[in-house]
Amino acid sequence: MKRILSLTILVFAGMLLFNACKKDENPRIPALERVPLPYLTKDTSADVLIQDPATFKGKFNVDVFFKSDAKPKKMDVVVILNGDVTNIKTLKADVTAFPTAIDVTANDLAGLFGKTAADIQTGDAFTVGADVTTNDGFVVPAFRNDSAEAESYGGDAQNYDGASLTIQYKKVCPLDVNGLVGSFTMDDPQFWGGAYPVTTTLSGNELTLHNWIEVPTATLKMTIDEKTQTVTVAKQLTLADGYGYHNWTTVGSGDIDACSNSITLKLTNTVDEGSFGTATMTMHK
Incomplete structure (x- = not known):
């Protein structure tokens, strides 16, 4: 065999x-x-x-x-x-x-x-x-x-x-990017510690999420790749000041589930005062 x-x-x-050892000291060592x-x-x-x-x-x-x-x-x-x-x-x-x-x-x-x-x-x-x-x-x-x-x-x-x-x-469901537009829930137990409502708008291949971290004026922009059904979150300022912190910055990526029109994100969030680390969250209907 x-x-x-x-x-x-x-x-x-x-x-x-x-x-490290002689072959005759351990004859069970096979040829390499x-x-x-x-x-x-x-x-x-x-x-x-x-x-x-x-x-x-x-x-x-x-x-x-x-x-x-x-x-x-x-x-x-x-x-x-x-x-x-x-x-x-x-x-x-x-x-x-x-x-x-x-x-x-x-x-x-x-x-x-x-x-x-x-x-x-x-x-x-x-x-x-x-x-x-x-x-x-x-x-x-x-x-x-x-x-x-x-x-x-x-x-x-x-x-x-x-x-x-x-x-x-x-084999995945065909992606209709328009299905990613509208009202969603962001489930974020690791970073935000709960779920909250968000809405999205679409311009070309850029999807913008509104009400990021439950601040109506805070947004998170994602670039959609339809071929790979993924999103890229380029490093961006999402909120200047909020919750006692300054210059909220986010970067990361995500995977689209075209069957359910949901996006699972892996994001790293930082502020001037330090980093919150990397967390996984899901935007879904």
């Missing part, structure tokens, strides 16, 4: 351990292999969410994370549906050039699992990874189906700044 190898950083750590770390990224010029399966056209790149590291013999691009690692399908085998761009449609993804684009339901998520084969023939799978851990790569791989071992294409 072939050994399932971990990523380069774990192998490197193992090499240090190996050098250097394994390239895959790097999968979406091409944001194409679709990044499945809003309409009939028209979805995605594109992503398969590459290695460490450009100067040893290249693999090949990578096989594989897909799982809704996290089911017992049913792994191959989208594209024998990728040998890095980077390689791969185009994909909803029919391509659904067809791997005996479905059509019309069968894709809201909430369905296709996760794409890459099985790595080294030049010595060792295979490191993107997903494992023989343990509780779905992914074969250790946590250290995910912690690299900018690492991307997998990507996901998820």
